[in-house]
Amino acid sequence: MSKDIPDNLVRRTAFPHSVSRAVVTPLQPSVVYASPDPDTLDSQYDGTAFGYTYSREGHPNATVLAQKIDAMEGCEGGLITSTGMSAVTAVMLGLLQQGDHVIGGNQLYGRSLRMLTQELPRYGITHSLADPTDANAIEAAITPATQMILVEVVSNPTLRVADMDGIAKIAKAHGLILVVDNTFTTPRAYRPFDIGADVVIHSITKLLSGHSDAMLGYVAAKAPEHREAIEGTIVTLGLSGSPYDAWMAERGMMSFHLRYDRAEENAAILADHLADLGAKRVLYPGRPDHPDHNRAGALLGPRFGNMVSFEIEGGRAAANAFTRAMPDMAFAPTLGDIGTTVSHAASSSHRGLTPEGRAELGMSEGFFRVSVGVEDISLLKDEFAKGFAAL
Numbered sequence: 001m002s003k004d005i006p007d008n009l010v011r012r013t014a015f016p017h018s019v020s021r022a023v024v025t026p027l028q029p030s031v032v033y034a035s036p037d038p039d040t041l042d043s044q045y046d047g048t049a050f051g052y053t054y055s056r057e058g059h060p061n062a063t064v065l066a067q068k069i070d071a072m073e074g075c076e077g078g079l080i081t082s083t084g085m086s087a088v089t090a091v092m093l094g095l096l097q098q099g100d101h102v103i104g105g106n107q108l109y110g111r112s113l114r115m116l117t118q119e120l121p122r123y124g125i126t127h128s129l130a131d132p133t134d135a136n137a138i139e140a141a142i143t144p145a146t147q148m149i150l151v152e153v154v155s156n157p158t159l160r161v162a163d164m165d166g167i168a169k170i171a172k173a174h175g176l177i178l179v180v181d182n183t184f185t186t187p188r189a190y191r192p193f194d195i196g197a198d199v200v201i202h203s204i205t206k207l208l209s210g211h212s213d214a215m216l217g218y219v220a221a222k223a224p225e226h227r228e229a230i231e232g233t234i235v236t237l238g239l240s241g242s243p244y245d246a247w248m249a250e251r252g253m254m255s256f257h258l259r260y261d262r263a264e265e266n267a268a269i270l271a272d273h274l275a276d277l278g279a280k281r282v283l284y285p286g287r288p289d290h291p292d293h294n295r296a297g298a299l300l301g302p303r304f305g306n307m308v309s310f311e312i313e314g315g316r317a318a319a320n321a322f323t324r325a326m327p328d329m330a331f332a333p334t335l336g337d338i339g340t341t342v343s344h345a346a347s348s349s350h351r352g353l354t355p356e357g358r359a360e361l362g363m364s365e366g367f368f369r370v371s372v373g374v375e376d377i378s379l380l381k382d383e384f385a386k387g388f389a390a391l
């Protein structure tokens with residue numbers, strides 16, 4: 001009995017030659033790539049030949065995904081990271097030095113706020129938070145050490161709209177790096193590079209991928225030296241994203257424009273419905289009663305997005321009754337899923353603040369944020385009517 005193992009048991013074999021081609025982007029999980037000889041490997045590293053080497057430094061599924069987002073943002077050379085937060089990390093640690101100062105919007109995504117207020121100080125990087133709906137407030141926060149401004153176009157969860165044109169002018173006049181987290185707005189509604197942003201960040205996890213089953217981030221920089229510094233930080237700190245998640249996200253993105261348009265259409269109708277049902281307050285940039293309605297119209301095209309926030313009376317007990325009465329609406333602290341999700345700032349994103357701190361931002365125990373999905377609008381209206389009936 002021969003104990004020899006066949007050649008191809010251990011050796012990787014290619015697929016059989018086929019005259020027809022697969023229609024789906026291949027998933028390439030290879031961690032490492034074999035080059036023909038040291039000369040070729042040298043030319044890969046010095047950039048005279050293109051080839052993958054080790055997947056922490058890049059892989060084809062990341063390239064394919066990045067190029068799709070680049071095309072929407074109107075840029076080149078975007079980089080894929082493991083999460084939206086690793087994109088924020090790569091930008092901060094890649095572009096800032098000890099002694100630098102960064103200005104952040106005062107209603108940034110919770111973890112981005114913590115990055116500025118709790119992580120960066122440990123590296124000797126200081127910050128100020130300022131109201132991005134007022135470009136003068138941003139300008140007033142500039143110090144001689146300021147290097148960067150980090151803003152989101154639409155704030156979470158109060159949906160205030162930043163004065164992007166004003167902020168871009170100030171960043172340019174003072175030679176500051178303008179970083180825009182475009183997760184909420186997406187390039188369907190807003191393209192930060194068009195108004196002079198230097199760096200654009202996304203949590204792909206949210207609307208772009210859109211199915212809550214892949215976690216990734218994206219970062220693109222206009223200046224080649226910024227891109228190089230950010231890429232170096234991604235590779236050295238190990239912030240790169242996995243091929244599987246990139247492959248899943250690319251699949252999700254194929255329907256991004258359709259999902260976005262439908263969700264936005266639903267959001268506008270749902271916002272009015274919530275007001276009709278008796279919400280104490282409804283926040284949707286598309287409603288004339290929104291404090292930034294005019295700016296949203298001018299800035300976003302008008303694309304008012306899929307996010308709606310609202311407030312009910314009655315404190316935590318009413319909030320509990322409300323979510324329990326709508327078990328088919330996922331009560332979950334995320335956004336951008338194909339299905340509608342409902343979140344509650346006081347028990348999740350803003351739980352770190354005192355009740356007084358939340359009140360200052362207009363977030364009582366009755367404050368909810370809805371990430372509207374693509375369901376039939378009549379189903380959504382019925383679900384929320386059940387919630388209000390329980391109050």
Ligand SMILES: *Cc1c(COP(=O)(O)O)cnc(C)c1O
Pocket residue numbers: 083084085086109112152181183184202203204205206215216217
């Ligand atoms: C979710 C989110 C992030 C972080 O993204 P993750 O993929 O969860 O790490 C950053 N910015 C904004 C605006 C977000 O909504």
